[in-house]
Amino acid sequence: MIPKYNILSTEQVQKVHEHSMKILEEIGVEMSCESALEIFKTHGLKVEGHRVYFQREFVEAQVKKAPAEFTLHARSPEHNLLCGGDSIILVPGYGAPFIHNVDGKRRNAAMADFNNFVKLAGASKNLHMTGGTIVEPGDVPHATRHLEMAYSAIKNSGKCFMGSASGRERAQDCIGIASIIFGGKEVIKAKPALISLINSVTPLKYDDRMLGALMAYAEAGQAVVIASMVMAGSTGPATMAGALALQNAEVLAGITLAQTINPGTPVVYGTTSVITDMQSGNLSIGNPECALFVTASAQLARYYGVPCRGGGTLTDSKIADAQAGYESMMVLMAAGLAGMNFVLHSAGILQYFLAMSYEKFIVDDEIAGMVLRYLRGIEFTEDDFAFDVIAKVGPGGHFLTQKHTRKNHIKELRLPQLSDRQSYDSWAKEHFDINKRAHQKWQEVLASYETPTLDSSVDKAVREYIDNRTAVLLS
Amino acid sequence: MNQVFEEIKQAVIDGDDELAAELAQKVLDEGINPVEAVQEGFIKGIDEIGTKWKSGEAFLPDVMMAADALKAGLTLLEPAVAESGSQEGEPVGRIVLGTVAGDIHDIGKNIVGALLTAAGFKVYDIDIDQSAQSFLAKAEEVGADIIAASALLTTTMGEQKELVKYLVEKNLRDQYRVIIGGGPTTKEWGDEIGADGWAETADQAVELCKELVLDIKR
Numbered sequence: 001m002i003p004k005y006n007i008l009s010t011e012q013v014q015k016v017h018e019h020s021m022k023i024l025e026e027i028g029v030e031m032s033c034e035s036a037l038e039i040f041k042t043h044g045l046k047v048e049g050h051r052v053y054f055q056r057e058f059v060e061a062q063v064k065k066a067p068a069e070f071t072l073h074a075r076s077p078e079h080n081l082l083c084g085g086d087s088i089i090l091v092p093g094y095g096a097p098f099i100h101n102v103d104g105k106r107r108n109a110a111m112a113d114f115n116n117f118v119k120l121a122g123a124s125k126n127l128h129m130t131g132g133t134i135v136e137p138g139d140v141p142h143a144t145r146h147l148e149m150a151y152s153a154i155k156n157s158g159k160c161f162m163g164s165a166s167g168r169e170r171a172q173d174c175i176g177i178a179s180i181i182f183g184g185k186e187v188i189k190a191k192p193a194l195i196s197l198i199n200s201v202t203p204l205k206y207d208d209r210m211l212g213a214l215m216a217y218a219e220a221g222q223a224v225v226i227a228s229m230v231m232a233g234s235t236g237p238a239t240m241a242g243a244l245a246l247q248n249a250e251v252l253a254g255i256t257l258a259q260t261i262n263p264g265t266p267v268v269y270g271t272t273s274v275i276t277d278m279q280s281g282n283l284s285i286g287n288p289e290c291a292l293f294v295t296a297s298a299q300l301a302r303y304y305g306v307p308c309r310g311g312g313t314l315t316d317s318k319i320a321d322a323q324a325g326y327e328s329m330m331v332l333m334a335a336g337l338a339g340m341n342f343v344l345h346s347a348g349i350l351q352y353f354l355a356m357s358y359e360k361f362i363v364d365d366e367i368a369g370m371v372l373r374y375l376r377g378i379e380f381t382e383d384d385f386a387f388d389v390i391a392k393v394g395p396g397g398h399f400l401t402q403k404h405t406r407k408n409h410i411k412e413l414r415l416p417q418l419s420d421r422q423s424y425d426s427w428a429k430e431h432f433d434i435n436k437r438a439h440q441k442w443q444e445v446l447a448s449y450e451t452p453t454l455d456s457s458v459d460k461a462v463r464e465y466i467d468n469r470t471a472v473l474l475s
Numbered sequence: 476m477n478q479v480f481e482e483i484k485q486a487v488i489d490g491d492d493e494l495a496a497e498l499a500q501k502v503l504d505e506g507i508n509p510v511e512a513v514q515e516g517f518i519k520g521i522d523e524i525g526t527k528w529k530s531g532e533a534f535l536p537d538v539m540m541a542a543d544a545l546k547a548g549l550t551l552l553e554p555a556v557a558e559s560g561s562q563e564g565e566p567v568g569r570i571v572l573g574t575v576a577g578d579i580h581d582i583g584k585n586i587v588g589a590l591l592t593a594a595g596f597k598v599y600d601i602d603i604d605q606s607a608q609s610f611l612a613k614a615e616e617v618g619a620d621i622i623a624a625s626a627l628l629t630t631t632m633g634e635q636k637e638l639v640k641y642l643v644e645k646n647l648r649d650q651y652r653v654i655i656g657g658g659p660t661t662k663e664w665g666d667e668i669g670a671d672g673w674a675e676t677a678d679q680a681v682e683l684c685k686e687l688v689l690d691i692k693r
Contacts, residue, residue, distance in 0.1 A: 032579075097629050097659040106661075136629045136659070166630060207579055209630075234535075234582050278534040280676055281586040354658060 001086045002377040004302075004339030007295045013303050016296075019245035020252060024054035029204045029253045033211035039260055052253070059252055062259040066306045070223060070266035072129075073193045075181055076158025076452060081128055083195070083223070083268065083341055084307035088375065090346040090368050091162075092121045092131040093312075094197065097138065098355040102439045104319040109135035109356065115152050117348065119449045120361055120442060122157030126368035127347055132162030132197060134348070135356050143473040146170040147466045150177050154462060158452040163194035163222065168212030171196065173469055175220045180461045189221035192266055197344065199272075200228045200250040202235040214254065218261040225309045225342060226254035227270025230293075231283060234276040240289060244296055247273050255306070268342050269301035271310040274352075283352040286315035286327025291334035298338035311335025312345030313364035316352050320359040320435045324350060328360075329367050336371045359438035362445070366418040373414040384408075417441075477507055480515040483548065487520025490540025492547040499548040502555075509555040512548075521545050521593050529678075539589040546592055566597035568620040568688040571613045573601035575634035580627035583657060586677045587623065594681045607634070607641035614651055620691055621684055626657040635660070636668040643669075652687045656680055 008016070028051040031037055037047050046053040069084025081089050099109045117134040121127045130153050140148050146164035153161035154177070163174035178193045179185045188194070198214045200206050206214075217224050228250035230236035236243040251269055258265040273293040277284045284290075294311040301308030312335065313328035328349075335343050345353070346368055348361035378384075389404040399405045418437060420427055432440075479498055486494040495517075502512040524541040527533035572588050574581055581603050588598045601613050614622050622642075626632045635655045642648040654672040655665050665673030672687060674680035 098661075108661075108663075138629075142630055142633070201579055205579065231582070276535075278536070279528070279531065280678075281535050281583065282676075 002337075002375055004298070005295060005337040006299050007292065008299050013299060016241070016244050016248055016300060017303065019242075020248040021056040021059070023204070023245060023249040024059060024253060025056060026053075027204065028053040029200075029206065029250065031206045031211060031257075033206070033208045033215075036206070036211045036215065036257060039257070043260060054253060054256065059256050062256040063252060063304050063306070065259040065263040066255055066267045066304070067264060068305050069307060070192060072160045072195055072223060073182065073188070073191045074158060074160040075154060075454075079128070079159045081160055083266070085341070086339070087341055088336065088339075088372070089128045089342045090126060090372075091129045091342070091344045092117060092127060092134050092361065093345045093348040093353070093356050094131060094162075095133050095136065096349065096354055096356045097136040098351075099135065100318060100350050100355045100357045100360075102357075102359055102435060106355065108138040110139045111137040111148060111152070113137070113356070114149060115156055116358070116446060117356065117361065118152050118156040119446055119451070120358070120365075121347070122159060122452075123445050123449050124347070124365050124368075126365050126372055127159075129160045129162070130157045131344070132164070141474065144466075144470045147173060147177075147469055147473075150174055151462060151466055154181065155454055155459070156451055160193070160195070163196040163213075163217065165196045165198055165210060165213040167209045168216045171213040171216035175216065175222060176469075177462055177465060178222075180465060181458055185220060192221060192223045195223035195225060195266075195268070195342075197270070198224050198226050198254060199270075200226075200254060202228055202230050202250060203246060204250060206250075206254065211257070214258060215261055218258040218265045221262060221265065223266035223268065224254075224258060225268040225270040225344070226251050226258065227272050227309060228254075229272035229274065232273065232275045232289065233278055234281060236273075238276075238278075240292060240296075243273055244293070244300070247271055247293075247297070248300055252304075255304075268307045268309045269297070269304060270308070270342075271297035273297070274314075282316075284316050285349075285352045286317070286323075286331060288330065290314060291331050294331060294334045294340065295338040298335075298340050301341075302339070307341040308338075309340065309342035309344060311338070311340050311343050312349065313347060313360075313367055314345060314349060314352075315360075318351050318355070320350075320357055320363050320438055324360055325363060325367070325434070328364060329370075332364075332367055332371050333374070336375045358442045359435050362418060362438035362442045363434060366416060369414065369417060476515060477511070479505075479507060480512060480519075483512060483516025484520040484523070487517055487541050487544045487548070488524055490537060490544055492540070492544040495544035495548040496551060499551040502552065508559075509552045510559055510561040513552060513556060517545050517548050517552075518595070521595075525593055535586065538593055539586065542589040542592040567595040568684060568691075569597045569599070569617055570621045570623055570684060571599045571601060571610055571617065571619045572623045572625075573605040573610060573613075574603040574625045574627075575631050575638065576604055576606045577634060578626050578628055578631035579603045580625075580657075583627065583677070584625040587625070587656065587680045590677045590681050591684060594685070596681075596684060607638040610638055611642065611645065611647065619651060620688055621652045621654060623654045623656070623680070623684075626655070626660060629659045632657070632659055632664065635664075635670065639669045652691065654680070654683060654687070 072081045121130040164170040228247040230243040230247045232243040298308045314331040315324045315327040317324035347364040348356040652671040672683045674683045
């Protein structure tokens with residue numbers, strides 16, 4: 001792995017920390033959930049109404065209890081993932097209600113799309129997890145959506161997946177389902193299988209839904225990404241230093257709650273901080289400021305000694321075009337260089353998180369492959385220097401017929417899965433741009449995807465759990 | 476023309492709500508025509524900032540702060556304008572605006588509110604996490620033309636449907652135009668739940684409200 005890129009000096013990191021502490025102590029954070037407030041009151045924090053004022057010593061002590069790294073357990077153990085240290089986990093897009101078709105037409109996402117994306121992520125060499133709410137399946141009732149999404153993730157892939165963050169009850173359902181697969185709640189408490197996405201509501205709030213889920217997962221020893229999305233210019237200051245301090249305060253408040261409930265809860269420091277388009281008020285996610293937030297945030301997480309989440313193939317474009325490509329590459333590359341450990345939204349996202357696209361998914365898979373190759377860096381063994389081969393070929397020769405070349409090019413020189421490197425004439429026959437090539441490719445990948453087997457007794461038990469809960473929830 | 480009108484216009488352009496209120500008070504204290512102060516000062520200021528925003532020279536903070544300054548002044552002048560019996564000071568329309576129950580996101584709603592204010596609407600912002608009952612109660616209280624409901628979450632969009640349903644149940648559906656908006660909403664969703672309109676962006680929402688108000692007057 002290449003060294004992690006730091007853009008802040010030690011003093012600057014310290015300054016962000018100091019400002020965050022001042023925010024937590026003097027301004028505080030609003031939490032709408034009574035049980036969360038009770039926990040803080042019990043620990044002697046000042047609580048006024050719904051506002052919690054955090055003492056810095058308390059926050060610092062709680063954050064220290066979070067593990068520096070942890071392993072997430074997959075249904076297929078070869079897909080177990082280390083989160084933290086030098087590892088990077090790439091995960092598809094999350095939460096979009098829409099699909100943009102190849103022609104740019106928008107439609108509501110459905111369960112069939114969700115299943116397809118699980119399979120595409122399952123098939124990908126570059127994506128490490130299938131994700132969580134990859135799209136919002138609008139054709140499944142809200143009450144049971146989390147159950148069907150979990151089932152699809154389990155049935156269609158052996159990779160790790162994410163638990164629902166929509167309140168305590170849904171989190172408990174996901175914990176229940178994971179317990180069936182892994183052999184009980186105690187088993188997953190020792191070996192976490194779920195990771196979920198807890199978001200603050202910027203500025204300085206956490207809602208019931210997210211707090212309920214956070215508390216349920218912390219109690220069950222499951223991992224949580226605690227993320228803040230500051231929209232610089234609207235939900236946060238337009239100045240990036242202030243936005244970082246605000247984000248940092250929110251994330252630390254969430255981590256503090258998780259550690260207070262269950263010391264050692266695996267947490268990931270999350271940033272989704274972005275900017276506001278100051279003309280329309282829209283979110284804008286594919287830009288240099290976003291890349292700067294990502295880079296600085298990874299450094300902040302390292303300062304606190306916890307894994308970090310941020311970045312992705314982020315874009316404001318509506319279709320898999322050049323804008324989608326350059327914006328996505330910039331932010332994913334920044335995440336890679338910064339040493340991000342968990343990169344949600346690494347495939348498929350269009351229009352600032354509102355839409356997923358099959359074509360974009362495939363383009364992003366290529367971007368992910370390129371970034372992962374870059375991060376592997378340059379190897380420096382004696383054999384890699386190839387002195388003997390250079391000597392053998394000598395001045396004016398070529399290396400194409402050397403065994404050393406034949407043996408090494410496959411691992412050294414990444415072959416693109418999608419990018420066009422043909423001659424002009426070969427390209428001109430079909431005249432396909434990236435959008436068209438990706439359109440063709442995802443259909444091929446889906447057609448040839450082999451679903452990993454799921455033990456029929458486990459399948460039955462999970463399905464029974466889901467059917468029982470569905471009957472209750474829809475009654 | 477009275478020098479104070481130029482100062483009012485500039486206060487609105489500068490987004491200075493304190494100065495705008497101060498100048499409105501001066502209008503009242505010195506017996507200056509309040510209708511003229513609105514037309515020649517406040518409206519001219521907001522029009523200028525609106526034009527600059529449309530041409531890309533001004534940004535949201537400029538428009539929203541100008542709307543705040545406008546609101547600060549108009550609030551003070553309203554009684555005097557009403558007393559004068561002039562129709563000039565009447566708002567373009569009255570709108571109850573809020574985020575639906577279970578949803579505490581308000582940035583988009585606030586932008587819509589500011590742009591509507593800037594466009595001459597009287598906006599009654601009932602804030603976040605509001606039930607259908609609260610929307611209706613406010614609408615009845617202020618004699619609203621339009622009820623505008625925002626939702627950012629796919630899980631809370633259903634509340635927009637509840638709002639329409641509630642109005643139908645109360646036999647008051649025809650009394651108000653209902654419009655919806657927010658990240659996951661679409662025109663199709665608006666049609667499906669029987670809303671009178673949907674807009675994707677704040678400036679489209681203003682256009683929509685203008686059309687609806689024209690329609691009401693027809």
